[in-house]
Every structure is written in structure tokens, then in C-alpha cells.
Amino acid sequence: xxxxxxxxxxxxxxxxxxxxxxxxxxxxxxxxxxxxxxxxxxxxxxxxxxxxxxxxxxxxxxxxxxxxxxxxxxxxxxxxxxxxxxxxxxxxxxxxxxxxxxxxxxxxxxxxxxxxxxxxxxxxxxxxxxxxxxxxxxxxxxxxxxxxxxxxxxxxxxxxxxxxxxxxxxxxxxxxxxxxxxxxxxxxxxxxxxxxxxxxxxxxxxxxxxxxxxxxxxxxxxxxxxxxxxx
Numbered sequence: 001x002x003x004x005x006x007x008x009x010x011x012x013x014x015x016x017x018x019x020x021x022x023x024x025x026x027x028x029x030x031x032x033x034x035x036x037x038x039x040x041x042x043x044x045x046x047x048x049x050x051x052x053x054x055x056x057x058x059x060x061x062x063x064x065x066x067x068x069x070x071x072x073x074x075x076x077x078x079x080x081x082x083x084x085x086x087x088x089x090x091x092x093x094x095x096x097x098x099x100x101x102x103x104x105x106x107x108x109x110x111x112x113x114x115x116x117x118x119x120x121x122x123x124x125x126x127x128x129x130x131x132x133x134x135x136x137x138x139x140x141x142x143x144x145x146x147x148x149x150x151x152x153x154x155x156x157x158x159x160x161x162x163x164x165x166x167x168x169x170x171x172x173x174x175x176x177x178x179x180x181x182x183x184x185x186x187x188x189x190x191x192x193x194x195x196x197x198x199x200x201x202x203x204x205x206x207x208x209x210x211x212x213x214x215x216x217x218x219x220x221x222x223x224x225x226x227x228x229x230x231x
Contacts, residue, residue, distance in 0.1 A: 005029070022121035023123070026134050038145075044060070060148060061205040062204075076194065076211045079190075082191075083190040083191045092183075094183045100182040100185065111183075119226070128226075136220060143209060143212050147208050151208055154170060155167075155170050164200075167197040170200075171195070172193075174192050195211060
């Protein structure tokens with residue numbers, strides 16, 4: 001679904017409408033993340049669980065954060081950042097393979113991560129407050145949807161099937177879900193595996209919700225600054 005959205009729909013949308021790439025990206029990414037968020041809640045209901053926060057938080061490992069959990073959240077954040085940036089040189093090598101290469105229509109900042117001040121994916125952000133609102137909503141759906149689905153719903157079920165190696169299966173699945181930027185797979189994989197290993201050990205999905213949110217919030221901050229004309 002994610003691959004078809006970004007490698008087929010968004011480039012076609014840009015050709016048909018002449019809109020900047022960011023517009024099609026927000027439509028495609030937002031739709032995907034909304035569906036994942038909805039699926040994470042539907043899956044809970046399909047299991048026949050009661051519709052109470054107490055039952056939901058117990059089933060999805062949403063326990064309160066203890067001091068050790070906050071420490072592990074910091075460790076996970078540092079490991080994910082460290083492994084991602086230390087392996088960034090692998091992106092160019094992986095992109096040589098057609099299956100992992102970016103689409104020719106992808107903006108250069110989407111491929112390299114190097115942003116042109118005031119711009120994002122071909123759009124000038126100054127005054128575009130609707131982009132801030134849209135990105136914030138989909139950012140929430142992205143973080144909660146992926147973590148509720150992969151860690152809250154899926155990981156406990158995988159633990160029944162794979163025991164103490166459930167983190168390995170879950171981390172691999174989560175990495176290869178990132179078909180938006182497949183050339184980043186090797187950057188994402190070590191951090192994803194470590195993070196899920198910690199979540200399974202601590203039995204607390206909040207660890208990865210907080211880490212994931214902090215990892216992705218930097219782009220939201222950049223968009224807000226861009227809309228305000230400060231970058």
C-alpha cells in the first residue's frame with residue numbers, strides 16, 4: 001500500500017494537477033497513516049476486547065512510565081539516532097538497486113534529507129499554515145497508528161508465536177514497511193530491532209511511542225518555522 005501510494009499515486013497526482021510534490025505526498029501519506037491508525041483500533045475490537053481504557057491499555061502494553069522506562073526511552077532514542085546516522089552512507093549503495101531506488105519524481109530533499117530553507121518537497125512553506133495542520137494531524141496518526149498496530153496489537157500476538165524472538169520478527173516487519181524510502185532500510189533496521197527488543201522486555205509501548213514521536217517531530221517544527229517565515 002505504501003509503495004503503490006508513493007511510487008505510483010503521488011507522481012501521477014503531481015503530473016495530473018501540476019501541484020508541488022508535497023501536496024500529493026500529504027494526501028498519500030496521510031491516507032496511509034489514517035488507515036493504519038484505524039486498523040490498530042479495529043483489530044482490538046475484532047478480538048472482542050471490552051471498550052474501556054483499562055482493558056485497552058493492558059492489551060496494548062500502555063502501562064504508566066516508571067523511572068527505568070524513561071531511562072530506556074532515552075537509551076532507545078540515542079541508539080536509534082546513532083545507528084541511523086552512522087549507517088547513512090549505506091543509502092547511496094542501496095539506492096543503486098532498482099527495487100530500493102527513489103522514484104525519479106522524488107524531490108531531492110526527500111531523497112537526501114537536506115532541506116532548502118523555507119521549502120519542503122517542492123513547496124514554499126511561508127504562510128502555508130494548512131500544511132502545519134495537516135502534517136500535525138497525520139503525524140499523530142503516524143506515531144499512534146504504527147505503535148498501536150505494531151507494538152500494541154501485533155507484538156503480544158507475535159510473542160505467543162515466536163516467544164522471546166518476537167522482537168526480531170516485529171522489527172523486521174516494521175523496517176520493511178518503510179517503502180516510502182526503501183534506500184533507508186539499512187539505516188532503520190538496527191535501531192528498529194533494538195527499540196522493539198526493549199519494548200518487549202519492558203512490556204511498555206509508551207517507550208517507543210515517545211521515541212518515535214521525538215524522532216519525527218523535528219520535521220513538524222521545521223514546517224511551523226517555515227510557515228511563519230522564520231527559515
